Amino acid sequence: MPDNAQHRCWVEIHLDAFERNLKRIQASLPHGVRYISVVKADAYGHGMPQVVRRLMQCGVDYFAVANTREAALIREMGAGWPILILSPVLPEEAPDLIRDDLTATISDFTEAQRLNTLAHSKNTTLKVHLKIDTGMGRLGVWHEQALKLYEAIKAMPSLRLEGIYTHFSSADSDPEFTETQRQRFLGLLEIINPPEDCIIHADNSAGLDSFTADRRFNAVRVGLLQFGIPPYPDSVLAGVRVEPVLHFNARIGLIKKLPTGTGISYGHTHHLPKETTIAVLTAGYGDGVPYALGNRGKVLVHGHPCAVLGRVTMDQTIVDVSGIPDLQVGDVAVFIGKSAPRQITANAFSDDAQTIPWDALCSISKRVTRVYFTPREL
């Protein structure tokens, strides 16, 4: 185990747990279904290079990221891995697609035409996936207008239509609407009848709950679940059990006793109802401790839950450590992770912060050291 004593605030990333999650999810998929690993936003805050290297060692079929910059990082690490760009590519970014051999997502005719013209001028072809808006109301061509765009793209000589996909808006909250989206997508596929080798995908982590082995779907796009976080508490997720990968810790920088009535932190949003021992932790919102945890959150110290007192500040968070024996400056406080016998999951942490785990993970800032466990030597 690496020695963490030098860190004020750090996350541990357990790549062995990540690998087990990946293998379990892959094993749960019907034979022949491709695994598209979504590693945008620095691999959900886990660190792109380390996570991507592990994914390359384990074997995934495709990477997906938000933009060409993120894709360039993956491309530097390995030639040949297919990489799908999920967000719109700005006109000035389009040459990156050719330089790094990336796959673009297309939502309308103008985008398609622009990329076709560019590829043609460079004497090459570009791989594209056509995105269908089946009710997300964001990217993609509205499903009722998709046939026309599909045919237009097929007729563009410098584009190669490799895949077609859609995205669910409410897979974690509204199974009925997800089914509506699925049926709209399948209905469209009936009409356009893409070739057998076309990559057809719809499911994100939450979608795996209702992933039917419909033979039309031959890929899934998994982000959150591979990091060991269920997208919602009672999710079934094809029966896959996952383990947490990330643990978020800080240390106690100062311990002191304060008298009854003392106002705590900026704005005095909390007054001590009795004499209290407080600990000042060496992490605040500048590190990714959500401001919303003020007077709501808790941390674990020596296995005890300790309430956050007053507002979270930029560099420090104040917690109640009254009654915990043998406390010392330098002891560890856990925001996400285990402190036996207790545990705070990323889901519970996000709930307390009145946000979602995707946001909570992406908010852990650059100031926080990432410590990697069990990197696999090849």
Ligand SMILES: *Cc1c(COP(=O)(O)O)cnc(C)c1O
């Ligand atoms: C981020 C993203 C995903 C991954 O979603 P998770 O819920 O994290 O599994 C899949 N598809 C698209 C289009 C995305 O933007």
